[in-house]
Amino acid sequence: MNEVFWLSEDVATLPVAEIAKILNQPVSRVHQLVKDGQLLSLRRDGEVVVPADFLDDDGAVVKGLPGTITVLRDGGYSDPDILRWLFEEDESLPGTPVASLRAGRHREVKRRAQAMAF
Structure with a gap:
């Protein structure tokens, strides 16, 4: 990851190793989740991190996030643009x-993503 992705400093992030612990997965699996579009990561202060809001209170990836990322990537949006839009x-x-996804309104968020992407 060479590029610094835009994300406000007030958005809480967690290091990939911490995400791996929460998901009970190896760090390599978290990197694969990012590569596969299930999560997005960015570099902050030289460390690869993931926005904390991408995980729900049960320690799983927020429902609807992977599908939203896929729709926007398929529509030509870059990961920095997706991060910007989500927050x-x-x-x-x-x-x-992202707050709407966390509140269970993933269908509405995905509809908006589809409208933006196409």
Whole structure:
């Protein structure tokens, strides 16, 4: 990962090793989840991290996140653009798309992603 992805400093992130512990998976599996579009990572202060909001309270990937990432990637969006979109306020949701995913409104978020991507 050479590029620094845009993400506000106030968005909490966790190192990949911590994500691996939470998911009860090896670090290599977390890297594979990123490669496969199940999660997104970024480099912050020289360390590869994942936004903490990508995991639910039960320690699993938030429902709907992988599908949303896939829709946006298929629509030509880069990972930095996807991160930016997931964490930007959207008055029509209300809140951020990632907050809506965490609240169980994944179908609405995916519909918006599809409309943006195509």
